[in-house]
Amino acid sequence: MSSSLSDLVGCEVVLDTATPIVYMGRLKSFDEHGFWLEDADLHNVSEGHAPREQYIAESARDGIRVNRRFVFVLRTAVYSISALSDVVAD
Numbered sequence: 001m002s003s004s005l006s007d008l009v010g011c012e013v014v015l016d017t018a019t020p021i022v023y024m025g026r027l028k029s030f031d032e033h034g035f036w037l038e039d040a041d042l043h044n045v046s047e048g049h050a051p052r053e054q055y056i057a058e059s060a061r062d063g064i065r066v067n068r069r070f071v072f073v074l075r076t077a078v079y080s081i082s083a084l085s086d087v088v089a090d
Helices: 052-062
Strands: 012-017 021-030 034-044 068-074 078-083
Touching: 012 034, 012 052, 021 052, 021 068, 034 078
Parallel strands: none
Antiparallel strands: 012 021, 012 078, 021 034, 034 068
């Protein structure tokens, strides 16, 4: 378990939003405006084969499906961040 957001820099993370969009990737940096992810997956779960938690669990198990080299996610869009390694996959 990370004790601060700084501990997650360099780790694969999942950013949850209130929208159908979920972001996963390696946290490169962050500031008061948002989060930079590299080797990232921007995924709209409403267009996919699996519900949000199943998609995240599959990514934790099988690896992130990279479709962006870098993506910037506004801090106001994110309601939670966690290490992908903390995701409990069946």
